[in-house]
Amino acid sequence: MAWALARNPAQLDAVLAVRPDLVSLSFGDYAASIEILKDADITVVTQVGSVRQAVAAVEAGVDAVIARGTEGGGHGYNLVGTLPLLQAVLDRVSVPVLAAGGIATSRGLAAVLAAGAAGAWVGTAFACCRESLWPDDQVGQAAAADETSTRYGRVFDAASAVGWPMDVGGRALRNRFFDDWVGREDQLPDDAAAVARFREAPERRDFDTMAVYIGQGVGLLDGSRPTIAEVVAELAGASDLLRRAASAVEA
Incomplete structure (x- = not known):
C-alpha cells in the first residue's frame, strides 16, 4: 500500500530489514520506494487496473505488473475485467505480466497462461486453507x-x-x-x-x-480446508489442461 508508506516511511525500512525476494507495492505514489527496493536487489511488482496504469508502472521501474481485474477480492480498481485487461496490458508492456482476479482453479490459471500471462496472482483460492488465519x-x-x-x-x-x-x-x-x-x-x-x-x-x-x-x-470454494500444498497442486493441473488444449488446436 504505497499510500500508507507516505504516512509511515518506517514501514519500508521494516521491509528492507527482512530483505524479501519480492515486494508488491500498489495504490499510491510508489516511484521513490521502487527505486529504494531495487537498489536493495528486491524484485518489485505492482497491481494495475488499466493499461495507463501499467505503462506508468513500467516507466517507474517495476520488474513486473499484475493485471488485476475487478473480479479480485480485497482492495483494487473497479475498471476492467481480468481477461480484457490482461490482453490489453500484454499488448502494451514488455515486462512480465501476471494476471489476478477470478483465478481460483487450474482452469482459470490455464486460461490466463494461454493468453500469455507469465503467471497468476492468486488470493481467494487460499482464503480457506488450513494455514489461513480465517476461523x-x-x-x-x-x-x-x-x-x-x-x-x-x-x-x-x-x-x-x-x-x-x-x-x-x-x-x-x-x-x-x-x-x-x-x-x-x-x-x-x-x-x-x-x-x-x-x-x-x-x-x-x-x-x-x-x-x-x-x-x-x-x-x-467448497467449504473444505485444504492445505496450501493441496491448492498449489490443484492449480498445477493447468499444465494438463494446456496440453489438452494444444492437442485440440493441432487436431
Missing part, C-alpha cells in the same frame, strides 16, 4: 457464497477510516451493512453508532456487518 465460521460464510455474493465499493473503508485512496475500493461478501450504506458512504463517518457497530463486528462475529474481503472466485 471456521468465516470459512462457512465463504462456503455458503456463490459467484454473485460479492460486491465492490467503499462502504467498509468509510466505516473503518483507514485512509484508502478514493479511487480504490474493496470487493467483499455482500451483507446488510453494505446494502444499508452503499451510495451514502460520505455520510457514514458521521454516524457514530454505525461506525462503532462496524468496528465491533469482528469480535462479535457479526457477519451482517463485518467486512469479509474475497473475490468472485469464492463461488468455486
